[in-house]
Amino acid sequence: MCGIAGIIDLTGAPPPADLLIRMADVQRHRGPDGEGFAALSLDPHGSLFLTRGQMANRQSPIGNRQWTGAFAHRRLAILDLTEAAAQPMPNDDGSLWLVYNGEVYNYPELRAELEALGHRFRSSGDTEVVLKAYNAWGTECFSRFNGMWGIAIWDARRGTLVLSRDRFGVKPLHYHFDGARLVFASEIKAILEAPWVPREPDEAVVADYLVHKLVNASHHTFFKGILAVPPGHCLTLKAQAGARPALSRWWTLEDHLEKPPATDAEAVARFRQLFADAVRIRLRSDVPVGTALSGGTDSSSIVCVARPHLTPANQKTFSACYEGFEEDEKRWVDLVVAATGVESHVVHPTVEGLREHQKHLVWHQEEPYGTTSVYAQHEVFALARRCGVPVTLDGQGADEALAGYHYFFPTHLAGLLLSGRLGAWWREAAAFARNHHKSLPYALLSTGAGLLSRRAMYRLAARLYPELDVSWVSPRLRRLARSLGPPQARLPGDRLTRRLHDIFALQGLPALLRYEDRNAMAHSVESRLPFMDWRLVAYLFSLPAHLKIRRGTTKWLLRQAMAGIVPQPILDRQDKIGFATPESAWFRAAAEGFLGQAIERAIAAKNDWWDGSRLARLWAAYRAGRLAAMRPIWRVANLMLWRETFFSGAP
Numbered sequence: 001m002c003g004i005a006g007i008i009d010l011t012g013a014p015p016p017a018d019l020l021i022r023m024a025d026v027q028r029h030r031g032p033d034g035e036g037f038a039a040l041s042l043d044p045h046g047s048l049f050l051t052r053g054q055m056a057n058r059q060s061p062i063g064n065r066q067w068t069g070a071f072a073h074r075r076l077a078i079l080d081l082t083e084a085a086a087q088p089m090p091n092d093d094g095s096l097w098l099v100y101n102g103e104v105y106n107y108p109e110l111r112a113e114l115e116a117l118g119h120r121f122r123s124s125g126d127t128e129v130v131l132k133a134y135n136a137w138g139t140e141c142f143s144r145f146n147g148m149w150g151i152a153i154w155d156a157r158r159g160t161l162v163l164s165r166d167r168f169g170v171k172p173l174h175y176h177f178d179g180a181r182l183v184f185a186s187e188i189k190a191i192l193e194a195p196w197v198p199r200e201p202d203e204a205v206v207a208d209y210l211v212h213k214l215v216n217a218s219h220h221t222f223f224k225g226i227l228a229v230p231p232g233h234c235l236t237l238k239a240q241a242g243a244r245p246a247l248s249r250w251w252t253l254e255d256h257l258e259k260p261p262a263t264d265a266e267a268v269a270r271f272r273q274l275f276a277d278a279v280r281i282r283l284r285s286d287v288p289v290g291t292a293l294s295g296g297t298d299s300s301s302i303v304c305v306a307r308p309h310l311t312p313a314n315q316k317t318f319s320a321c322y323e324g325f326e327e328d329e330k331r332w333v334d335l336v337v338a339a340t341g342v343e344s345h346v347v348h349p350t351v352e353g354l355r356e357h358q359k360h361l362v363w364h365q366e367e368p369y370g371t372t373s374v375y376a377q378h379e380v381f382a383l384a385r386r387c388g389v390p391v392t393l394d395g396q397g398a399d400e401a402l403a404g405y406h407y408f409f410p411t412h413l414a415g416l417l418l419s420g421r422l423g424a425w426w427r428e429a430a431a432f433a434r435n436h437h438k439s440l441p442y443a444l445l446s447t448g449a450g451l452l453s454r455r456a457m458y459r460l461a462a463r464l465y466p467e468l469d470v471s472w473v474s475p476r477l478r479r480l481a482r483s484l485g486p487p488q489a490r491l492p493g494d495r496l497t498r499r500l501h502d503i504f505a506l507q508g509l510p511a512l513l514r515y516e517d518r519n520a521m522a523h524s525v526e527s528r529l530p531f532m533d534w535r536l537v538a539y540l541f542s543l544p545a546h547l548k549i550r551r552g553t554t555k556w557l558l559r560q561a562m563a564g565i566v567p568q569p570i571l572d573r574q575d576k577i578g579f580a581t582p583e584s585a586w587f588r589a590a591a592e593g594f595l596g597q598a599i600e601r602a603i604a605a606k607n608d609w610w611d612g613s614r615l616a617r618l619w620a621a622y623r624a625g626r627l628a629a630m631r632p633i634w635r636v637a638n639l640m641l642w643r644e645t646f647f648s649g650a651p
Contacts, residue, residue: 001030001031001076001078001101001102001103001521001526002030002031002073002074002075002076002087002099002100002101002102002186003024003027003028003029003030003031003073003074003101003185003186003187003190003521004071004072004073004074004087004099004100004101004150004152004184004185004186005020005023005024005027005071005072005073005099005183005184005185005186005190005191006069006070006071006072006099006152006154006161006183006184006185007019007020007069007070007181007182007183007184007194008040008068008069008161008181008182008237008239009067009068009069009180009181010180010181010182010239010240010241010242010243011180011181011241012066012068014039014066014067015039015067015069015070017055017056017070018056019193019194019195020037020055020070020072021037021052021055021056021072022193023072023185023190023191023193023194024037024072024073024074024190026187026189026190026193027074027185027186027187027189027190028074029364029521029522029523029524030074030076030101030186030187030521030524031073031074031075031076031524032074032076032524033075033076033077033081034074034075034077034083034086035052035072035073035074035075036049036050036051036072036073036075036086036087036088037049037050037051037052037054037055037070037071037072037073037088038050038070038071038088038090038097038099038154039067039070040067040068040069040070040071040097040154040156041067041068041156042068042156042159042239043156044093044094044095044156044157045093045094045095045156046094046156047090047094047097047154047156049088049090068154068159068239069154069161069239071087071088071097071099071152071154072099073087073088073099075087076390076524076526077286077287078103078125078285078286078287078390078391078526079103079107079124079125079126079127079284079285079286080123080124080125080127080286081286081287082123084122084123084124084128085123085124085125085127085128087099087100087127089127089128089131091131091132091135094156095155095156095157096131096134096135096153096154096155096156096157097153097154097156098127098130098131098134098151098152098153098154099151099152100127100130100149100150100151100152101149101150101151101171101172101173101186102147102148102149102150102151102166102170102171103126103147103148103149103526103528104126104129104130104145104146104147104149105126105146105147105281105282105284105528106144106145106146106147106281107125107126107129107130107284108284110129110133110144110145111129114129114132114133114136117136119132119135119136125286126147130145130149130151131153133145134153134155134162139162139164139234139248139250140250142164142234142250142251143250143251145166146281146533146534146535147166148166148170148171148528148529148532149164149165149166149171150163150164150165150166150171150172150173150186150229151163151164151165151173152173152184158238159238159239159240160236160237160238160239161182161235161236161237161239162234162235162236163175163184163229163234163235163236164229164233164234164235164250165228165229165230165231165232165233166231166232167231167232167251167253167534167537168231168232168397168504168505168509168513168532168534168537169228169230169231169232169510169513170513170517170529170532171186171517172186172187172228172514172517173186173228173229174186174187174188174191174221174226174227174228174229175191175226175227175229175235175245176191176194176197176225176226176227177237177244177245178196178197178225179244181194181196182237182245183197187366187518188221188223188226188366188367189363189366189646191226192223192226192646197225197226198224198225199223199646199647200223200224200225201222201223201224201643201647202220202221202222202223202224202225203224203477203480203609204220204480204481205218205220205221205222206222206477206609206639207473207477207478207480207481208481208482209222209368209635209639210470210473210477210481210609210610210635210636210639211470211473211477211478211481211482212458212481212482213370213631213635214482214507215367215368215369215370215510215511215514216367216510216511216513216514217506217507217510217511218506221366221367222366222367222368222642223646229247230247230249231505231510232249232250232251232252233247233248233249233250234247234248234250235247236248251534253491253501253505253537253538253541254491254492256534256538257492257538257541257542258538258539258542259542260542260543260544260547264547264560267543267547267557268557268560268561269561270539271536271539271540271557271558271561272561272562274533274535274536274539275301275305275530275531275533275536275561276305277533277535278530278531278533278535278536279302279305279306279309279393279530280309282393282528282529282530282533283306283309283310283393285391287390287391288314288316288388288389288390288391289310289389289391289392289393289528290315290316290317290318290384290387290389290391290392290393291303291306291315291316291317291318291342291392291393291394292317292318292319292380292384292392292393292394292395292527293317293318293319293333293336293337293342293344294319294320294329294332294333294395294577295319295329295330295331295332295333295335295336295570296329296332296395296570296573296577297398297404297555297558297559297562297566297570297571297573298395298398298399298404298531298558299394299395300332300336300566300567300570301395301558301562301565301566302393302394302395302530303315303317303336303340303342304336304339304340304562304565304566304567305562305565306393307340307342315340315342315343316342316343316344316345316384316387316389317333317336317337317342317343317344317345318345318346318347318380318381318383318384318387318389318392319333319344319345319346319347319380320346320347320348320349320376320377320379320380320581321333321346321347321348322348322349322581322582323348325580325581325582327577327580329577330346332569332570332573333346335567335569335570336566336567336570339567345383345384345387346383347379347380347382347383349375349376349379349581351582351585351586351589351590353375353379354372354375354586354590355590355593355594357375357378358375358594358641359641359645360522361374361375361378362638362641362642362645363645364378364518364519364521364522365514365515365518365519366518366646367514367642368635368638368639368642369511369515369638370511370634371581371583371634372581372583372586372587373580373581373583374515374519375581376581377515377516377519378519378522378523381519381520381522381523381525381527382522382523384523384525385523385524385525389525390524390525390526391525391526391527391528392520392525392526392527392528393527393528393529393530394516394527394528394529395529395530395531396509396512396513396516396529396531396532397504397509397529397531397532397537398531398555398558400500400503400504400508400509401500401504401531401536401537401540401541402531402540402548402554402555402557402558403496403500403545403548403549403554403555404554404555404576405503405554405576406436406554406576408496408499408500408549408554409432409443409446409450409549409552409554410446410447410448410449410450411450411495411496411499412428412450412495412496412545412549413425413428413429413432413443413446413447413450414447414448414449414450414451414495415450415494415495415496415545416428416545417447417451418451418495419494424546425447427551428549428550428551428552429443429444429446429447430443430552431551431552431553432446432552433552434552435551435552435553435574436552436574450495465628468628468631468632470632471611471614472610472611472614472615472617472618472632473609473610473611474608474609474610474611476608477608477609477610491541493541493544494544494545495545496545496548496549497541497543497544497545500541500548501541504537504541516529540557543557552574553574554576559571583630584627584630587630587633587634591622591623595633595634595637598636598637598640598641599615599619599633599636599637599640601640602615602636602637602639602640603615603616603619605640610636615636618632618633619633
């Protein structure tokens with residue numbers, strides 16, 4: 001894992017050496033173990049590796065020759081800890097240069113393929129495999145990779161910059177193009193170091209956030225003109241005057257769907273095999289690997305499946321727990337620890353810690369974030385680093401692909417009803433009511449919620465909970481927001497599968513992946529996600545709904561596959577905690593502190609993003625005990641803190 005950055009200048013002006021140094025320095029947390037720079041030339045043999053000292057020297061070659069661009073790299077050493085794996089990395093003749101953030105887990109298998117083609121290697125990690133795979137197969141190499149990445153390749157033979165992002169956007173890659181220069185980096189803050197990049201909010205993104213609660217729902221960021229390379233895409237730029245970046249999609253989920261297994265037993269066996277292999281290859285590392293353990297089915301499954309590959313002394317888990325919190329999962333964590341013999345480490349996040357770290361969190365996250373769970377996750381990664389573990393496994397992606405959230409029940413029930421399966425609909429509704437302590441009329445009415453359009457659901461929620469009405473947002477921003485609510489992905493399959501894909505690709509998981517990356521990298525920790533293995537994802541989205549929700553139980557397939565591997569009481573859990581914090585209590589405490597102060601500044605701010613008087617009434621409603629107001633209040637406070645962190649003054 002690393003931090004990468006670079007500039008391509010179509011005018012031929014030399015890239016500012018001090019800028020490249022600043023772009024590397026502002027991402028030092030992503031790579032504390034080393035650094036390197038490269039000056040890039042159109043001459044296939046003319047590019048140079050440069051040290052910081054050479055970059056800073058006024059007599060440096062970067063300032064007295066005509067260069068097309070430059071790369072900067074900060075290294076977190078995970079595979080091949082020697083200098084042989086240092087970046088930027090050239091190929092044998094210097095015609096290709098690579099900077100790379102991420103991991104390609106199937107690198108040993110790819111290396112064997114490349115060696116059979118005659119390629120020879122100087123290093124033992126995955127970086128050189130990525131470079132030589134591009135040399136052998138061009139951009140088609142990306143479809144051979146199983147991993148997570150943001151990649152930049154300077155191909156001097158073609159005079160082209162190639163940027164590539166992994167299939168699901170697990171790793172970040174951002175860029176800005178002004179017609180003459182393209183600047184890219186792992187993190188937005190590095191791009192903002194370039195003086196020609198405007199510091200201006202993208203008000204359409206701000207509007208979607210305030211009105212629809214959307215973050216990371218497209219390739220647009222909260223910063224105008226700074227875009228994300230979309231997941232599963234390449235960006236190419238020819239280094240010639242008048243050229244423009246070209247985006248191309250190299251992978252789609254639709255093209256990799258499978259024929260579903262004929263029987264339940266086959267479906268369970270196939271899942272177990274794919275998941276076990278996803279965990280196995282994510283344990284490939286030259287440094288210690290641990291696991292984030294919440295006590296839920298996802299993280300518990302990872303810990304238990306990893307157990308045969310690690311000795312108990314070498315398997316550490318990291319958990320966030322809260323004494324006195326009714327949703328604390330410590331007893332479930334303890335159950336997994338007792339069953340596996342792993343070395344457990346626990347942190348206890350507090351509202352005082354949230355107050356202390358909130359500016360730090362906003363700076364690292366770079367864009368507004370949704371809940372205080374982001375802070376708890378931040379503390380878990382800090383704990384892992386303190387324990388000397390720079391790589392962790394985590395369970396992101398399971399809920400979205402396996403229907404783990406309870407709000408998927410209405411969608412599933414509606415799908416059964418619309419397909420005419422009345423018997424199955426009745427049985428599932430009754431099981432849902434029984435398992436989750438709801439009345440049968442409640443379960444049946446849930447079907448109605450699943451039948452409503454997205455727009456109708458928003459209107460109904462606003463009627464039931466007046467605090468969710470967004471009339472406090474300025475009319476101008478409401479017009480900028482998406483007119484029909486959140487975007488929808490398109491995928492073949494039943495109603496539940498399509499809804500899952502919406503959450504997986506557009507409305508939920510992309511934000512969680514951003515939180516995960518920035519929190520882990522804030523502490524120089526690489527987080528690996530077995531449930532995001534592309535083979536497993538493609539398989540799960542090929543399956544019908546009844547393999548995910550059955551008899552009123554979510555994640556049916558995972559529970560069946562992990563029987564005899566994960567402690568049965570965990571598999572029998574019907575509650576869904578998520579990565580919860582004592583948020584309501586924290587908000588009440590913070591209302592007298594940083595949260596309240598941010599809201600008061602927002603109310604007083606002279607801006608056309610919201611109506612201060614209406615916002616004041618919303619704040620008063622929350623202070624009076626209307627808890628439904630908590631979410632919009634958090635959005636405004638978080639946006640205010642973000643604005644104050646990255647821009648001068650209030651909006």
